Amino acid sequence: MDLRRLRYFAIVAEELHFRRAAERLHIAQPGLSQQIRVLERELGSTLFERNTAGVSLTDAGRVLLAEGVPLLREAERVAAHVRAAAEGRSGTLRVVHSRSLTDGLPDELVRSFSAERPKAEVVVESAWTTRNLAMIRSGEAEAAFVRLPLSDADDLGLLPLGSTELVLVLPASHPLARRRSVQTADLVELEVVTWPRAQAPGYFDDVARRIWDGPPPEPVAVEPDPEHLLAAVAQGRGACVMDANRANKLRPKGVVVRRFRPVLTAGFGVIWNPHSHSPMLEAFIAHCRRHASQTSQELNPAPT
Known part of the structure; x- marks a missing residue:
């Protein structure tokens, strides 16, 4: 298998x-598309189903995703170490993003850290909070961005970094879509679609508590990511609560986004293994701390 095509897949x-x-x-x-077809010919298997409803993985595709992505990650790790040795770079840092924080502060922190250390190798991938916790514990990554609060991370280092706004996403035909903003009380009788709690239990339960004052109502559907959540809303299956940036960026036709009043937010932070003695990791956490300190000073200026 060509690793480049595996990465495309x-x-x-x-x-x-x-x-x-x-x-x-x-x-x-x-x-x-051509490269994917070449890969399918090489493997003698159809990897994606393509139809008017979109793209989905076949059984063969799911096997390749489970078996091939770890192989790709290992190949990338080896290549990163070889390049670092050959080019005299100062080290390698493996960072994992959270999908719901795409294009936000975590991306900026990684970009600015890389700009400050042009000889460093920063390897970046994306997953979700529970997976990110597992990657830190297994040593697959040195630092990871996660949604807060965490329910089981006493063994890890944690630095809160900020929060993002949550919004309600509705079918355009829903009566609430005529309002400019909504309140949490409006969701009491609302049919909802949601993401799997297992992806971020602490975050999921915190949002549910603040909206429904306890467990959420039984969802009409559970979807794996923002794209599928928005597709379910567009189909009229229910409404969902999600990150404002992702909702506005990915919003399909037939879907409206409404802000909460008062504004509803969700925290995020960066985690790491406190027993790691990697100079690159220590430098990255220090970089994140400086930002957190600067943000705190901007929000709480000293009295004059």
């Missing part, structure tokens, strides 16, 4: 959308 499997995957890879969509 992994990005398409994550996005389940050829155009968005091509944009992430900075290649033309027809070229990406």
Whole structure:
């Protein structure tokens, strides 16, 4: 298998959308489709089902995702170490993003850290909070961004970094869509779709407590990521609560986004293994601390 095509496959499997995957890879969509077809011929298997409803993984595709992505990650790790040794770079840092925080502060922290250390190798991937915790504990990554609060992370280092706004996403035909904003009380009788609690139990329970004052109502559907949540809303299956940035960026036709009044937010932070003695990790956490301190001073200026 060509590792480049395997990487293309992994990005398409994550996005389940050829155009968005091509944009992430900075290649033309027809070229990406051709490379996937070549990979399917090499493996003698169809990896994606393509129809008017979108793109989904076949059984063979799910096997390749489970077996091939760890292989790709290991190949990338080896290549990173070889490049660092050959080019005299100062070290390697493996960072994992949370999907719901895309294009936010975590991206900026990684970009600015990399800019300050041009000889460093910063390897970045994306998952979700529970997976990120597991990757830190297993040593697959040195630092990871997560949604807060965490329910089981006493063994890890944690630095809260800020919060993002949560919004209500509705079918355009829903009566609440006529309002400019909503309140949490409006959700009491609302049919909802949601993400799997297992992806971030502490975050899930905290949002549910603040909206429903306890467990949420039984969802009409549980979807794995923001794209599928928005698709379910567009189909009229229910409403969902999600990160404002992702909702506005990915919002499909037939869906409206409404802010909460008062504003509803959710925290996020960075975690790491406190027993790690990696100089690169220590430098990155110090970089994050400086930002957290600066943000605190901006929000709470000293009296004059």
